[in-house]
Amino acid sequence: MSDLKELIQNKISKEPYTGNGALQELSRKGIQLFNEQGIPTVKHEEWKYTRISGVLNKDFSYAVDSTAVTTADVDAVRLPGHEAANELVFINGIYHAELSTIRSSADELVILPLSEAAKGEYKSVVENNLGHSAKYHTDGINAMNNAFAYQGLFIAVKKNKAVEHPLYCYYINDARTNSVLSQPRTLIHVGVNAQVFLVEEEITMGTSDSFINRVSEVVVEENANVHIYKIQNEDSHSSCVKTTHVRQLGVSKVSSVTLTLNGGIIRNNLNFILEAPGCESHMYGLYCVKGETHVDNHTIVDNVMPNSFSNELYKGIIDENATGVFNGKIFVRKDAQKTNAYQSNKNVLMSDTASVNTKPQLEIFADDVKCSHGCTVGRLDEEALFYLRARGVGEKAAKALLLHAFAGEILEKIELEPIRGYAEQIISERLGFEF
Amino acid sequence: MLHIKNLQARIEEKEILKGINLDIKPGEVHAIMGPNGSGKSTLASVLAGRSDYEVTGGEVEFNGKDLLELSPEDRSREGLFLAFQYPVEIPGVSTTNFIKTAVNEIRKYRGEEPMDAVEFLKKMKEKMKLVEIDQSLLSRSLNEGFSGGEKKRNEIFQMAMLEPNLAILDETDSGLDIDALRIVAEGVNKLRDGKRSFLVITHYQRLLDYIVPDHVHVLYKGRIVKSGGKELALELEERGYDFIKEELGESVEA
Numbered sequence: 071m072s073d074l075k076e077l078i079q080n081k082i083s084k085e086p087y088t089g090n091g092a093l094q095e096l097s098r099k100g101i102q103l104f105n106e107q108g109i110p111t112v113k114h115e116e117w118k119y120t121r122i123s124g125v126l127n128k129d130f131s132y133a134v135d136s137t138a139v140t141t142a143d144v145d146a147v148r149l150p151g152h153e154a155a156n157e158l159v160f161i162n163g164i165y166h167a168e169l170s171t172i173r174s175s176a177d178e179l180v181i182l183p184l185s186e187a188a189k190g191e192y193k194s195v196v197e198n199n200l201g202h203s204a205k206y207h208t209d210g211i212n213a214m215n216n217a218f219a220y221q222g223l224f225i226a227v228k229k230n231k232a233v234e235h236p237l238y239c240y241y242i243n244d245a246r247t248n249s250v251l252s253q254p255r256t257l258i259h260v261g262v263n264a265q266v267f268l269v270e271e272e273i274t275m276g277t278s279d280s281f282i283n284r285v286s287e288v289v290v291e292e293n294a295n296v297h298i299y300k301i302q303n304e305d306s307h308s309s310c311v312k313t314t315h316v317r318q319l320g321v322s323k324v325s326s327v328t329l330t331l332n333g334g335i336i337r338n339n340l341n342f343i344l345e346a347p348g349c350e351s352h353m354y355g356l357y358c359v360k361g362e363t364h365v366d367n368h369t370i371v372d373n374v375m376p377n378s379f380s381n382e383l384y385k386g387i388i389d390e391n392a393t394g395v396f397n398g399k400i401f402v403r404k405d406a407q408k409t410n411a412y413q414s415n416k417n418v419l420m421s422d423t424a425s426v427n428t429k430p431q432l433e434i435f436a437d438d439v440k441c442s443h444g445c446t447v448g449r450l451d452e453e454a455l456f457y458l459r460a461r462g463v464g465e466k467a468a469k470a471l472l473l474h475a476f477a478g479e480i481l482e483k484i485e486l487e488p489i490r491g492y493a494e495q496i497i498s499e500r501l502g503f504e505f
Numbered sequence: 506m507l508h509i510k511n512l513q514a515r516i517e518e519k520e521i522l523k524g525i526n527l528d529i530k531p532g533e534v535h536a537i538m539g540p541n542g543s544g545k546s547t548l549a550s551v552l553a554g555r556s557d558y559e560v561t562g563g564e565v566e567f568n569g570k571d572l573l574e575l576s577p578e579d580r581s582r583e584g585l586f587l588a589f590q591y592p593v594e595i596p597g598v599s600t601t602n603f604i605k606t607a608v609n610e611i612r613k614y615r616g617e618e619p620m621d622a623v624e625f626l627k628k629m630k631e632k633m634k635l636v637e638i639d640q641s642l643l644s645r646s647l648n649e650g651f652s653g654g655e656k657k658r659n660e661i662f663q664m665a666m667l668e669p670n671l672a673i674l675d676e677t678d679s680g681l682d683i684d685a686l687r688i689v690a691e692g693v694n695k696l697r698d699g700k701r702s703f704l705v706i707t708h709y710q711r712l713l714d715y716i717v718p719d720h721v722h723v724l725y726k727g728r729i730v731k732s733g734g735k736e737l738a739l740e741l742e743e744r745g746y747d748f749i750k751e752e753l754g755e756s757v758e759a
Binding site: 451453454458459461463468471472474475476478 | 553554555576578580581582587589592593597603607608610611614646667
C-alpha cells in the first residue's frame with residue numbers, strides 16, 4: 071500500500087496545484103486525509119465486504135500519457151444513440167475536448183475545466199458544492215480523488231433548458247501499454263427548471279490492469295429533472311469506485327439506473343441528499359454478474375426536509391463465483407416529517423459459489439414518516455421453472471425467460487430509448503435470452 | 506396412447522402411488538376421483554415430470570415412448586399437457602409472450618418453422634373466444650393478480666393453443682363458481698375431437714356433469730380400487746367415498 075501513497079505523493083510533488091480558493095483547499099484536505107487514512111481495509115465498516123486494497127496493491131502508473139487514444143479508438147466504444155448525443159471523452163481521468171463532441175449550444179450547456187469554473191460565473195456553485203461528497207465519505211478513496219479534483223470538469227445545464235442531446239460520458243483508461251489508475255472528477259450543475267440525461271460508462275482499452283476512482287457531484291436546482299444511467303461491462307482486470315453524489319437543492323426529480331455486468335471489483339456509491347421539501351428520487355440498480363466479479367452497491371438517501379419521496383430498487387443475478395454487496399442507508403433527519411422512503415433489494419443466486427451480502431440501514435430522527443425496506447436472497451423459483459417447462463419451454467430458455475423478466479423491472483426504468491435497447495441487448499445476451 | 510403399468514412413486518420417504526394401472530386410448534376421457542390424500546395430484550405431477558417426486562417402480566408409455574425418461578419440456582413437446590391445480594404467477598412475463606415461446610419451442614422440437622406473427626395472432630383470437638378470455642388479460646403478467654377463474658381459463662386457453670394429444674386437468678374445478686366452471690368445461694368440450702384424450706382429476710362429481718367421461722376410476726391410498734362408466738361418478742356423489750372403503754372392508758369412522 072505504501073507504493074500507492076508514494077505514487078500519489080510523487081504525482082502531487084511533480085504537479086502541485088498552484089491555484090487557490092476552493093480547489094486548493096479541497097486538494098490540501100484530500101492529501102492530508104489520504105495520508106492519514108490510506109486505502110481502506112476490510113476493517114473499515116464501509117468496506118467490510120469489499121477488499122479494495124487487494125486491487126490497489128498492484129503496480130499502477132498514475133495518469134500516464136493519454137495522447138495515444140485516437141478518434142477511431144473512441145469509435146469502437148461509442149454507445150448506441152451517440153449520433154444525437156453530446157459525447158464527453160475522458161482519457162486516463164482527464165477530459166479531452168478534441169475527442170469530445172458537444173452538440174448542444176453554449177446557451178444550454180456549459181463545459182469548463184473546474185479550475186476555470188471556480189473563478190468566473192460559477193464560482194459560488196463550485197465553492198458551495200465541490201467536495202460535498204466528502205461529508206459522507208471520509209475514507210482515503212474519496213480523499214485521493216479530492217486531491218486531484220482541480221483537474222476535473224465542470225458541466226452546467228442552464229436554467230429553463232431541457233437539453234435535447236443526452237450527455238454520454240466515456241471514462242476511458244488506456245491500459246494498452248501500462249496499468250493505469252485514473253481519477254475522473256466532475257461537478258454537474260443542473261439549473262432551475264432544466265432537464266438532462268446523463269449516461270456514463272467506464273471503459274478500459276487494452277489488457278493491463280485498470281482502476282478508475284471517479285467522483286461525480288451533481289447539483290440539482292428547483293424544478294429540474296435529471297436522469298443518470300451508469301453502465302459497467304468490463305473484464306476482470308478493470309476495477310473501479312464510482313461515486314455519484316446528488317444534491318437536490320430545490321423541489322426536483324432525479325432518477326438513477328445503475329447497471330453492472332462484469333468487471334473486477336466494482337464499487338458504486340450513490341448518494342441522494344434531499345435538501346428541499348418535496349423532492350423525488352428514484353434509484354434503480356441491476357447487477358448481473360458472473361466469473362470472479364465483485365459488485366458493491368452502497369447507497370445513501372439523506373432526507374433533510376419534509377415531504378420527500380424516495381424509492382430504491384436494486385436487483386441482482388449472481389452466477390459462478392461472483393459476489394454482490396448491497397448496503398442501503400436511509401437517513402430521515404429531525405425536520406424531514408412526512409418522508410416516504412422505500413427500499414428493496416432482491417437477489418437470485420445462480421450457483422452454489424455465488425454469494426451476496428445485503429444490509430439495509432435506516433436512521434430515523436423524525437416521528438411522522440413512512441419507511442420500508444426489504445431484501446430477498448434466493449434461487450430461481452422452482453415452481454415457476456416447472457410451470458414453463460411443462461409447457462414445452464426448455465430448461466435453459468425457461469431460466470432465461472424468468473431472469474429476463476426479473477431484470478426487466480429495472481431495465482424498463484431507463485427512459486432513453488437507445489440506452490434502454492442497448493441495456494436490453496447486453497442483458498439478454500448475458501442471460502441467453504433469445505425470444 | 507397412454508399406458509401406465511404398476512406405477513409407484515414417493516415424495517421424500519412417503520410412498521404415495523402404490524401401483525397404478527391405467528390405459529387411455531385416443532379420444533377417450535377418463536376421470537380420476539378420490540378422497541383427499543389419495544394420490545390424485547401426485548399422479549398428475551409424476552406424469553408431467555415434477556422432480557419432487559421419485560418414481561420407484563413401474564412403467565409409463567406415451568405414444569410409444571418411455572414417458573418417465575423424458576424431461577418435463579419433452580413430455581410437453583410430445584403432446585402431454587398438464588392444467589395446473591395452482592397455476593403459477595410469473596411477474597414480468599406476459600401470457601402472450603410466454604405462449605408464443607412455448608408454441609415455437611414445441612414446433613422447433615417437431616422440426617417445424619416458427620409460427621409467423623399473423624398466423625399466431627389469428628390462432629390466439631380463435632382460442633380466446635373458446636374460453637371467453639380477454640386480450641387485456643393475456644397482455645398482463647402471467648396469472649399475476651388473476652382471479653381463480655381467470656387462472657383456470659388461462660390454463661384451458663394455453664391448452665387450446667398447444668393442442669396436446671393428452672390433457673391432464675388437475676382439479677381444474679377447485680375454487681370455481683358455477684359460471685367459471687361452465688366456461689372452463691365448455692372450453693374443454695370444444696377441444697374434444699375424437700383423437701385428443703383427457704385425464705380429468707377431480708374430487709367432486711360436479712365437473713363431470715359438464716365434461717362427461719367415458720371411464721371413471723376411483724383412486725384410494727395410491728391404487729385404483731374401482732373403475733366404471735360415468736354412472737360411477739354419480740354413485741360416488743350420492744354415497745360418498747365411504748362405500749368404497751366399505752367395499753374394501755375398511756372400518757368407516759363416523
